[in-house]
Amino acid sequence: MLRRRRNPDRTARRIDAFVGTLVALFMLALLALGTFAAVQAVTRANTESIYDLLAEADLTGADMPVITIGVRDGLPGIAERRPDGTYKGFDVDVALAVAKYLKFPPEKVRFASIKIGRRVEMQGQEGSRFVPVDLVVAAFSITQPRKDEGVTFSEAYLYTRQAVMTLADYDGTLQSEGDLRGKKICTLTGSTAEPILVENEITYIGRHTLNDCIAELRNGKVTAVRSDAAILAGFIVRDPGDFKAHDIGPSAWERWGIHVGHTTVPVSEARRKLVDAALYELVRSGEWQRLYDAYFSRAQPVVGEDVQVAVGQPPTIAKPGFRE
The missing domain is CATH 3.40.190.10 (Periplasmic binding protein-like II)
Incomplete structure (x- = not known):
């Protein structure tokens, strides 16, 4: 059988076409990279940096x-x-x-x-x-x-949420806003607890510091101190055995x-x-x-299981939209 001879010119043309395609693809890749780099440069130029914001x-x-x-x-x-x-x-x-x-x-x-x-x-x-x-x-x-x-x-x-704190030997029931009626409560003037006490017609006195409220509590002038559980926990840990926290039911997150x-x-x-x-x-x-x-997980066992000191899951915060 006679073998068919290859056409050198046709082979050369195929090689040239293949090389040309590779060159074209290479050029397109370079163009794409250049475009991407340009877009990135423009994006960076149009995005504030932390130093821009610090100055602003x-x-x-x-x-x-x-x-x-x-x-x-x-x-x-x-x-x-x-x-x-x-x-x-x-x-x-x-x-x-x-x-x-x-x-x-x-x-x-x-x-x-x-x-x-x-x-x-x-x-x-x-x-x-x-x-x-x-x-x-x-x-x-x-x-x-x-x-x-x-x-x-x-x-x-x-x-965190609001709670109330009494002396440790208090044997009454404080599990709702209704349980606070008829008793005198101390809270901070201007706090988020104040309007809730007013709304629920609970007798209270306002003080400028919680230490003032605690002095009233120790002196028997009030039944309980109301504040955020995370705040009250610090006093319970500082003076173990002196105070007791009470969960007064569902309330809005602080x-x-x-x-x-x-x-x-x-x-x-x-x-x-x-x-x-x-x-x-x-x-x-x-x-x-x-x-x-360091501050709240260690406090929780001292405060007790009835009152959650604070939420232990890290808060969700969006990633910043500026350059570091």
């Missing part, structure tokens, strides 16, 4: 050598001023973590005690002197009335947020974005869980 939030430069943060005082486990002038507690550690994200190391963080009635206006105290603060991290529940007053809140960093500035102040929105990003990082890194375990 007025948290950089020589005019900002330290950041001043308002925290509550006299709340064991939450925020308490120690004899040496330093502060300790869950809120304090959250505040330090937020400040670190904002490029303020611990030595550039100044704490000022802030009373419950001064949180909205962001006025802390150093001795007898009032000082403006840059952030308020002070067991401050996110509510619509407070937003209406102009408070710009971060995302919530802790969920969602603690950070007050970053009045809604009329231009820097507030940038600060909110930054603080939310700091809280996201606090959760993502596992630091939130470590703090929760």
Whole structure:
């Protein structure tokens, strides 16, 4: 049988066509990569960076050598001023973590005690002197009335509920709002507990600090103290055997947020974005869980199983939409 001879010209043309296709595909790939890189460059150019936001939030430069943060005082486990002038507690550690994200190391963080009635206006105290603060991290529940007053809140960093605390030897039943009627309760003036007591026609007295309420409780002037369970837990842990917590039934979540500035102040929105990003990082890194375990998981067995101190699951916070 005769073998058919290949046509050299046809073979060459096939090779040329194949090479041409490869070159075309290579060029298309380069074009696609170039387009992708260009889109990425434009996206980065159009996306704020953390440094853009820090400048917009007025948290950089020589005019900002330290950041001043308002925290509550006299709340064991939450925020308490120690004899040496330093502060300790869950809120304090959250505040330090937020400040670190904002490029303020611990030595550039100044704490000022802030009373419950001064949180909205962001006025802390150093001795007898009032000082403006840059952030308020002070067991401050996110509510619509407070937003209406102009408070710009971060995302919530802790969920808890209200409870009441009596002396340990109290043998009555306190399991609902109705059980509180006919008794005298002490709570903080301006707290979220106050309107609930009014609505349920419960007799109460308002005080500026929980330590004042506890003094009334020890003196027999009130039956119970009402506040957030996470706050009451600190007193029960501090003075074991003295107090008892009571679950008064379902209530709205107390969602603690950070007050970053009045809604009329231009820097507030940038600060909110930054603080939310700091809280996201606090959760993502596992630091939130470590703090929760250090302060609240240890407190729960002392408080008892009837009252949940706080939600142990990290809060859900959206990933920041700006460049680091």
